Amino acid sequence: MLTGRKYRLGLTPEQAEFAERIGGACRSVWNTALEQRRSYRRRGGWIGYHEQARQLAEAKGEFGWLAEVPGHCLQQTLIDLDQACSRHGTWKVRWKSRARTRPSFRFPEGAKIAVERLNRRWARAKLPKLGWVRFRITRPLGGRVKNATVSRDGEHWYVSFLVEDGVVTPERHASPGSAVGIDRGVAKVVTRSDGLFHHQVFAREREVEHAATLQRCLARTQKGSARRKHAAAKLGKALAKVR
DSSP states (O other): OOEEEEEEEEOOOHHHHHHHHHHHHHHHHHHHHHHHHHHOOOOOOOOHHHHHHHHHHHHHOOHHHSSSSSSHHHHHHHHHHHHHHEEEEESSSSSOTTTSOOEEEEEGGGGGGGOOOOOOOOEEEEEEETTTEEEESSSOOOOOOEEEEEEETTEEEEEEEEEEOOOOOSSSOOOOOOOEEEOOOOOEEEEESSEEOOOOOSSSHHHHHHHHHHHHHHHHHOOOOOHHHHHHHHHHHHHHHHH
16 A cells, blocks of 8 residues: 655755755646646647657757756656646646745656654655655655655755555454444534544644734735745744744
8 A cells, every 4th residue: 555654855055956846846737737838738739748858858969957966756746747737727827926835846766765763753854866865754654655745834845755565455344333424514523423423622822822922913014025035934833934
């Protein structure tokens, strides 16, 4: 069975800067390829992944900022775009904004990813061109790595491993007839069909009030100003803590 494991990264300033460049290149490839697909559709034509991958290989020879980032991450971006267009249609797929879209990129080949445990709290993974990156190993991987996705949430970077844990779904349930329906809501986190509730308070009242204050401060700033960028960063940090 495939399962995900997400950990917080401890990147060096040089690695964080390079990760931003990789995310920016993947965003540029996504937007350019999407515009190309729409341009072909306007003229009654069509272009797919294989032709765009060939053109991407040619573009890497002309533009150094494309050649310096891992090529598999750029190819994976084209694969994700192709799947999104097949699932939702070319005109319904959204652009990736630099301001609103967090940088994210995937290393699709698990065989090229090495993971080593350093001590009780820290481990490290070797990612193509990014090198060895440290992460807080809050729980064991529990399987063989299939791919790795690096993303930024607020001021912190995270890595998410897709692992094959070797667990097989049984043909027969261990306790037949014991199933219950689950509804995820707002007032209560989980409500079961047998009438039981499960609730977890994720934010204290003081944290909620602080986030509301920061939202009001953000609303009073001018768009595009340095003060607005600073206020947005403080609000994002507070909301990330609540999440």
